[in-house]
Amino acid sequence: MSMDITILGSGSAYPSPHRGASALVLRTEGENWLFDCGEGTQTQFMRSQLKASKINKVFISHLHGDHVFGLPGLLCTISLNLNPQPDQPVSCVDIYGPRGLKLFLRVALTLSSSQLLFPYAVHELETSDDQCPEEGRLSPALTTSGDALHPQERPGRTIQLEPDTDCYNLIDDKQFVVKAFRLYHRVSSFGFSVDEKERPGRLNTDLLKELGLKPGPLYGRLKNGESVTLENGRVLTAGEVLEPPLKGRKVCVFGDCSAPLGEGFKRACQGADVLVHEATLEDGQRDKALEHGHSTPGMAAGVALACGARTLVLHHFSQRYKPEALRRDGEDDVTELRCQAERVLQGSGTQVVLAEDFLMLPIALKRNL
């Protein structure tokens, strides 16, 4: 099963011709998940190989405009281009994000008289006071959304922090476990970890044929881990004909932060195949980054090191760092940011990748445990 991530916006603060505002898509069979949706994300979709209409889940790290201003418009455009079939029910788009997101979307869609051709539900993560300075906290009076839903809105969950793990449990289905964890920023911010579940290994069909077993229901039983009795009376166990299980992949996407908060990130992101982290400013501007609740490449690399991540993707660059190919003499050099992260990660085996808009990163299957 293929899995990849595509960067739709690698810039911070606002969209520019060189870098869109924050947005990233994780794609795997049948799933298209959008992480953050800055202004202009819908045009970034149009310029990419991806289809916005396929998005079935959205994760919003925090409520700063460069991560959420694109969401009402994107939903409306998806709806405009939708051609629902009368006999096919349209599925609900699940949206996860901080407390306040439900009201933001409801007000934007209601006051603009926007109707959608599909239902949506917002599942809000409860924030804690220590996620940001006092001036960044949103009072419950500001974020209480009441019971009057938008016509296409379905009731969503309120998700509490689990004290044992310092994480939020978002999804646990057949294929994936998705958790969120707390970050420190100027407003409450979150990171997300997507854990693909382990899958049974492939059947050794050559061996089965040698044993005289033709493809059929017995193959399915063996694949499910059952033993079967052959015609000659021999009992064949699944372990004899199944290859080792396929270990699931793990992708972690951090929202804006100057540091993770608590231990949740370590639990959720340990051994990540890909860890996406912001690096708004270079290491030489660490004080300014901290003051604005942001990270530098060195700080991001420290997080990747603590999690034992295999690949660190840096993004959310200040708009003054143009993509390498567009840089003119005397302008800030984005490749310097990669070097700063690499210095911290030296000897760890972690690869550092600089995000550019439309960069697609495949995440390879892990064959053996």
Ligand SMILES: [Zn+2]
């Ligand atoms: Zn931002």
Ligand SMILES: [Zn+2]
């Ligand atoms: Zn922010």
